[in-house]
Amino acid sequence: MGVPGAQGVVVVGLGAAGSSLAWRLAGSGVPLRVVEAPGGSGRRTPERTWCTWGQAGPGPFGHLVSASWPRVRIVPRAGEQVVAHLGSWRYRMLRSQDLDTAVRERLAGAGVAVEEGVVEDAADLLEPGWTVVDTRPVPVPRTGRTLLLQHFLGRRVRAERPVFDPSTVTMMDFRVPQPAGGVAFGYVLPTSPHEALVEYTEFSARLLDEAGYEAALREYLRGSGIGEVEVLGSERGVIPMTDARFPPSEVPGVLRWGAASGSVRPSTGYAFSALQRQADVLARRARAGSPLVLPSAHRRRHLVMDSLVLEALASGRVDGAGFFSGLFARNPVHRVLGFLDGGTGPADDLRLMASSPRGPMLRTVLGRALPRVPLRR
Ligand SMILES: Cc1cc2nc3c(=O)[nH]c(=O)nc-3n(C[C@H](O)[C@H](O)[C@H](O)COP(=O)(O)OP(=O)(O)OC[C@H]3O[C@@H](n4cnc5c(N)ncnc54)[C@H](O)[C@@H]3O)c2cc1C
Structure with missing residues (x-):
């Protein structure tokens, strides 16, 4: 969806997407307004930790990275x-509060005040010649084949013993009970031999209750050998993983973007690096005075592959823990991480497909030839 003839840009929401665009436009000569929900309004997104991988970056924010690891x-x-x-x-790892501080400083330096307000209707901000880039969250469309939820409880912890290896991220540790129609794992981001962010994560259809997350994380800390810890902070989240298409705004002049436009990769729940790619294009167009047209967050081929993986997981046809461990065991790490970040070409994608469990994936592909049943979860 394009917005023709844009001259100025109003960014609504200063989260991952809005900050990424505001950073690029601040001081660029493009007239800019930024509106963010005030803290305590109930609309402000809580602080979060964003992880990405690759050669450099993410985007222009390499200097804000608070920790990095050479091994997974x-x-x-x-x-x-x-x-x-x-x-x-x-x-x-990049902390949202560090990005927020840096973006606000850059905006202030460029003479752009962050306006505090809860936007109810993005169209109210429209002025002739301006585009409103609306990054407020939207309800998840129920139009896809599969909707799983990536839900987790993380704790920043300090362990009594030096149990963490600060050179290695544990991306997926499957030594936890596995849910039907999904997968569960521990995730460990160590920042010193004693300190780490430790998460219990599920990709599944149903959320746990508070006691369920606490028990699962406690059990992971015990079972993985981390043992007794002091809790320094918490992070929790629910990220929809769906192959549904997120509809664009129907209002001319309003461009919906972010998690709200489908920038979250369905098979991983990650969005930050895709947002950087999209922000580069949007900022370039705004600077050139061109219509703001949102580039796709992900390649079509990857979305088809993700859709098959989500369906195979949710239907229980594949054992999620075996599927993901097998991918990493049978492929070079750059191929798997490259795919998960949208960087692989057709040859690598074929190799990845060939290394996944053939029977269940084939049954999923063949199942698509049958009439579609409405989405249920
Ligand atoms: C807990 C969590 C951890 C994640 N970790 C990762 C990760 O490690 N790596 C990764 O790649 N992806 C991660 N993601 C996925 C994705 O990157 C994030 O969801 C990301 O924040 C999406 O960016 P966004 O700008 O679309 O939404 P948000 O970052 O949520 O930004 C939306 C902004 O709009 C503001 N807002 C909301 N309503 C209004 C309103 N009415 N008026 C004005 N402002 C409003 C909010 O305060 C917020 O600043 C994570 C998601 C979650 C939930």
């Missing part, structure tokens, strides 16, 4: 773990 670890339910060195790549 995948722990299957049984058998050998995979510990892979990323070469010149890094797995990186």
